[in-house]
Amino acid sequence: MNSRRDILITSFALFSLFFGAGNLLLPPLLGYNAGNDWLWVILGFMITAVIIPIFGIIAHARLQGTMYDFGKKVSPSFSLVYCIIVYVISIAIPSPRTAAATHEIAIYPVFGTSKLLTSAVYFSLVLVFVLNRSKILNFIGKFLTPLIVIILLLVISIGLFSSEMITNTTQFDSPFVSGILEGYQTFDAIGAVVVGAVIIISLNFKTETSFEAKKDLIKKSGFIAGFGLFIIYAGLIAVGAFYGSEINVDSTLSNDMQRATLLRNISIASLGTMGNTVLSILISLACFTTAVGIIAGTADYFKGLLNDSKTVYIITSVIACVFGVVVGQLDFHAIIVIAIPVLLFIYPITIVLILLNVLPERFASPLAFRATVIITFIFSVPDVLNFISPSVSLNEIIQIIPLAENNLGWVLPTLITFVCVVLIETKKDNIMI
Incomplete structure (x- = not known):
């Protein structure tokens, strides 16, 4: 029988491993552009950013293996190639994206440091956490996630109550579809198949429990984490929509700068002079936990692929972090532009594999x-x-x-x-x- 404490800690860890750079930056601008159709956007966004990812966690609870098990019914060769592509994508796009977002929004405006310094320090800390992965679940679940959730709820609740709640006319031809496609950008479906395996291996490190007990723990934690994601996403989209008449976002700016500007202005409008500081802490924590989950998941996979070698785990972690430093020199927008064609290819396949594995x-x-x-x-x-x-x-x-x-x-x-x-x-x- 799983204790409430174990379920809560695992739920927090799952939420935090999901909630990274895109998860924080995408929803407010989506709501801002959706205007009076913000509810339709929420419904679309939840399909690809909450429902399908949680199905992915439920599939992991049933399989309790690695990502390889998601595609082995297609063929062993397909599953091997699929896993390698997803893990390479993960360390090439979403992981460096967390460093780029942290630098552009949290570090550079305050300290004015170079991208190289930010990425080097950032991924050095990520590496320390990944190499001590047996403690990841507890530390993230007990300390980092509660802090992230508290700050997020503070920004959303104060933002909603302090805004005039007047929305602009929608800029989308099809708000529902726009929400679905923007949900791709969170990488949450891919994140589900990556971080679900991290949770399972972390649980195996922690204690020897039965298959059914772990299945029950992961499923319950997945539903709680999914509900948390729904509340946060819906709140951020609503805040973006309701501040549409109060905050002017320059449409000539790149999308990433529009996202950052809007989120910063909302934080300042709701929290006053503390807004920038709070936003910096929030961005850093949210991005950091996601990068840890991605790299730990990637290292776990290649470790299992090569005779459960601890050396392979360490080498993969170091390579992923070095790669993160290199790609992290690009700006957030450039990484998103690279990501779109890759997502249009791999995301549909991932969604189909997740849905088939829960049937x-x-x-x-x-x-x-x-x-x-x-x-x-x-x-x-x-x-x-x-x-x-x-x-x-x-x-x-x-x-x-x-x-x-x-x-x-x-x-x-x-x-x-x-x-x-x-x-x-x-x-x-x-x-x-």
């Missing part, structure tokens, strides 16, 4: 895995190519595919494929009976 076994056969992943991949290609190099011929293809204009062309074909496979296999089972 009952009778619906998630190897054939269902293979067919849906192949179709998802095929119908994601036009989105990626169109982003990289738009063309008339590609545009004609996109117009034929339902939802493709919204970068969701894979959804309907994948759903139809899944239903067809289930019907075929059900009919086959009935004939055999």
